[in-house]
Amino acid sequence: MSERRTIESALAGSTMTGPGDRVDYRPTAVMPDVKVVKIGGQSVLDRGRAALFPILDEIVEARRLGIQVVLLTGGGTRARHIYSIASELEMPTGVVATLGKYIPMQNARMLQMLLAKHGGIFMLPDDFEKLPLYLQMGCIPVMSGMPPFGYWEKREEGTRIPQHRTDAGVFLSAEFLGARRALFIKDEDGLYTDDPKKNPAATHIKTITAKELVERGLPDVVLERVVIEYLQRSQWCKELQIVNGLKPGQVLAALKGEDVGSIIRA
Amino acid sequence: MSELISGDGRTHINSRLMRESLQDRGVLSQTDSDRDLQVFPDVTLVSIGGQSIFDRGKGAILPLIDELVQIKRDRSQKMVIGVGGGTRVRHTISIALDLGLPVGGMAQLVGAMEELNAILLNALLAPYGSMPMQRDHFWDLPLYFDAGITPIAISVPPYHFWEPPPEAGHLPMHGSDFGLFQLAEVLGMKQVIYVKDEDGLYDKNPKKHPDARRFGTIKLAELMAQLPDENILDRALFHAWSHAKNLQRITIVNGLSPGQLTAAMRGEEVGTVILKDPAV
Numbered sequence: 001m002s003e004r005r006t007i008e009s010a011l012a013g014s015t016m017t018g019p020g021d022r023v024d025y026r027p028t029a030v031m032p033d034v035k036v037v038k039i040g041g042q043s044v045l046d047r048g049r050a051a052l053f054p055i056l057d058e059i060v061e062a063r064r065l066g067i068q069v070v071l072l073t074g075g076g077t078r079a080r081h082i083y084s085i086a087s088e089l090e091m092p093t094g095v096v097a098t099l100g101k102y103i104p105m106q107n108a109r110m111l112q113m114l115l116a117k118h119g120g121i122f123m124l125p126d127d128f129e130k131l132p133l134y135l136q137m138g139c140i141p142v143m144s145g146m147p148p149f150g151y152w153e154k155r156e157e158g159t160r161i162p163q164h165r166t167d168a169g170v171f172l173s174a175e176f177l178g179a180r181r182a183l184f185i186k187d188e189d190g191l192y193t194d195d196p197k198k199n200p201a202a203t204h205i206k207t208i209t210a211k212e213l214v215e216r217g218l219p220d221v222v223l224e225r226v227v228i229e230y231l232q233r234s235q236w237c238k239e240l241q242i243v244n245g246l247k248p249g250q251v252l253a254a255l256k257g258e259d260v261g262s263i264i265r266a
Numbered sequence: 267m268s269e270l271i272s273g274d275g276r277t278h279i280n281s282r283l284m285r286e287s288l289q290d291r292g293v294l295s296q297t298d299s300d301r302d303l304q305v306f307p308d309v310t311l312v313s314i315g316g317q318s319i320f321d322r323g324k325g326a327i328l329p330l331i332d333e334l335v336q337i338k339r340d341r342s343q344k345m346v347i348g349v350g351g352g353t354r355v356r357h358t359i360s361i362a363l364d365l366g367l368p369v370g371g372m373a374q375l376v377g378a379m380e381e382l383n384a385i386l387l388n389a390l391l392a393p394y395g396s397m398p399m400q401r402d403h404f405w406d407l408p409l410y411f412d413a414g415i416t417p418i419a420i421s422v423p424p425y426h427f428w429e430p431p432p433e434a435g436h437l438p439m440h441g442s443d444f445g446l447f448q449l450a451e452v453l454g455m456k457q458v459i460y461v462k463d464e465d466g467l468y469d470k471n472p473k474k475h476p477d478a479r480r481f482g483t484i485k486l487a488e489l490m491a492q493l494p495d496e497n498i499l500d501r502a503l504f505h506a507w508s509h510a511k512n513l514q515r516i517t518i519v520n521g522l523s524p525g526q527l528t529a530a531m532r533g534e535e536v537g538t539v540i541l542k543d544p545a546v
Binding site for chain 1: 275276277278279281282283284285286287288289290291292294295296297298299301302303317318321322323324325326353354355356357359360361363364365366367368369370371374402404423424425426427428429430431432433436437440441445448449451452454463471496497498506509510511512
């Protein structure tokens with residue numbers, strides 16, 4: 001019988017399914033100085049010019065100060081609309097996730113058109129390898145926040161909405177690039193004890209650990225749950241900052257590294 | 267459904283999910299039902315092992331090609347084939363680990379090694395009708411089947427730079443076994459057959475432990491309760507399958523024993539057959 005022809009390596013003969021890989025691993029950060037920034041879909045982009053233009057002004061200002069920014073976009077109401085119809089048709093989660101790629105892509109293209117005169121450049125999800133060039137040229141790269149999983153998105157118990165959406169894409173991008181903090185621009189001051197749009201008694205949370213947040217078992221959270229789960233075992237991205245883009249100065253302050261809004265720590 | 271609604275500073279399209287947080291469990295559960303649409307329920311996905319078959323070279327590969335050609339003679343047997351990457355994947359990851367590359371970087375790299383095996387498979391099978399299928403060009407599948415062409419799918423899922431942090435250790439969780447499972451699941455296929463170099467799934471690695479016990483036909487829920495640490499298939503596959511709605515049957519057969527794949531294609535109980543209890 002023909003034998004396996006194996007290349008000698010630390011994992012040769014391994015099934016690669018056991019938890020114990022015994023290799024010494026000293027991680028290398030790819031681009032640790034990059035600020036990975038999400039522009040919310042429903043919270044910012046669906047508000048149009050009034051909300052978006054002041055935010056872009058602050059991002060352009062940050063870029064002028066030499067801060068390296070990569071923008072990732074959310075989906076918003078059009079994503080909710082297609083999710084709603086696709087769910088009625090009992091589409092598998094992988095199909096729903098594939099449909100969910102298109103709207104953040106549109107939003108990224110819109111941002112690129114607005115930022116073109118300031119160096120806005122549209123980036124496809126697999127284009128991280130060109131990021132050093134874009135940033136050295138002073139560009140503001142813009143891409144969709146949706147991870148590329150598409151049809152390969154796993155079903156979650158009890159829902160057909162994909163669990164990895166644009167918040168997850170932002171976190172995973174920061175984690176790959178080796179950035180310590182990911183910034184989420186929304187229309188609230190960050191975390192609350194309940195949805196402040198529905199419950200006026202909700203109070204603001206300035207800083208919290210991922211573990212504490214999970215233990216509170218809130219019915220609703222400001223970021224995708226899977227991000228809070230991953231934060232607890234990440235290699236690089238250890239902080240998620242959520243700021244209110246509708247309040248002037250918050251975005252620029254956050255990009256300068258100030259602890260405005262809410263911060264969730266690993 | 268196309269009515270535009272404003273008044274809170276945003277413009278919404280009227281839908282059940284309008285203005286809602288997609289993190290809210292109550293909202294999320296409204297989208298669920300007991301079934302998922304099944305697009306290709308009469309198709310079998312055949313996954314051929316990299317380390318177990320391709321790394322053995324001609325002696326293991328050619329008899330399997332002969333068997334696939336025989337199976338293809340029956341046009342009613344619709345199948346999609348995918349392949350694993352084997353020892354070259356392990357070498358890639360070993361080097362990447364030593365260099366300290368992020369897990370997303372490793373995930374981005376490994377697909378190239380599977381693709382080498384896919385090219386070999388296609389070169390051998392093309393005279394009898396096969397074609398590489400582009401990543402997610404599923405909607406070409408009816409055309410392939412009508413023409414008697416067997417599509418060869420890309421097996422590594424496109425998690426790439428976005429591979430999530432692993433639950434333990436430093437290796438990417440989403441490999442070719444998971445990728446091919448998910449392809450069959452999302453398209454509502456009939457079954458997946460994993461062609462390896464053992465007579466099925468064992469409670470311990472049979473290459474190291476002579477007393478390893480083989481599972482015959484077993485329910486997924488029972489298997490999950492005793493899932494071996496060292497496993498012939500990706501762990502991510504079993505966890506994803508537990509939450510899935512479509513796929514009912516996975517068979518693991520020995521590609522070094524002629525006839526096992528053919529029997530599994532016919533739905534016979536050969537190797538290890540894992541069944542999803544529809545009630546679960």
